[in-house]
Amino acid sequence: MDSLIRTVRHFIRLSDEEEKVVAGLFTEVFLRPGEYFLEEGKICRSVAFVERGLVRYFMTQDGNEKTIYFSSEGEFVCNYSSYLPGKPSEVSIQAVEETVLYVISKDNLQRLYTDISMGERFGRLAIEQVFVSSIEQLRSLYTDTPTERYQQFLELYPGLVQRIPQYFIASYVGIKPQSLSRIRKRIAGGG
């Protein structure tokens, strides 16, 4: 739980008493590789914090999975486009590795906002950060070339290239695994 509390403290001050309240609002959840935090068509009703492991976000397009995002240790996981308006999700969120999540329900997150003295500020700052990152992700998804997408992947997820199967990275970049090998060789060659 230390890493979660540290992340909340990155945004706001917490008294020792409040730290216990925050810890009590989250539930530990284990996912094996391939298990889901959220499935397409269901409503996202909670937010998770990645204590250990790695998840990917994907959509189904013309029967194919299109990977759009990854989250690993120290990051919050949620499809806010489903969570905030309470609409069915167009995105699935699935564990890539064995993953330990701390999950908070919508009701408990409301409690965090109201029962912690700077809870509302935490909510505002956290959603502001997610906002900027989501807009940038969506823009990149639709306008960047495969090479730009791969370079962006390396910058955004510097430690993950060894942990994510090649076909998920290729899907994120928007190309076939063979084409990804060519891009990697070209970048390695400085071309």
Place this chain on the structure above:
Amino acid sequence: MDSLIRTVRHFIRLSDEEEKVVAGLFTEVFLRPGEYFLEEGKICRSVAFVERGLVRYFMTQDGNEKTIYFSSEGEFVCNYSSYLPGKPSEVSIQAVEETVLYVISKDNLQRLYTDISMGERFGRLAIEQVFVSSIEQLRSLYTDTPTERYQQFLELYPGLVQRIPQYFIASYVGIKPQSLSRIRKRIAGGG
């Protein structure tokens, strides 16, 4: 100022004293048609509320203006992708009609968050609303067909079709004005 205060009260309770504080944090700004609230390349350093009039958001693509969004009476105006991280804006925001804005600087918005008892909650709820709408706009921009874009325009901006010049609507839909006429005839004919 009534309409601004009403909009803030839609999100949070305000005492009479706080209402005066909020009113004092905004400055009235008049824009003539064609004048800018924000120009591409500059950093967005304030948020505006439209008291009267209409603005459009646009980007420049291959030398052409691409209209992506409109805001009118009762709505907040800002490019949060520039405002939040303090990065140069890729979007311009320009008055379409004579427009009266109430503008709040970044410093004054911080004051609103801290000096109003539910200020942080206002900030969280307002940005949550903008978040959902921005994600949906961006998705539509890149994935919807022109006919879908025009129907979405009519749903999103029911009162504005008479107020916005045809070439801005065509630019929003992503087609030439002549093609827009054809789509309008087809929709009017129920086809």
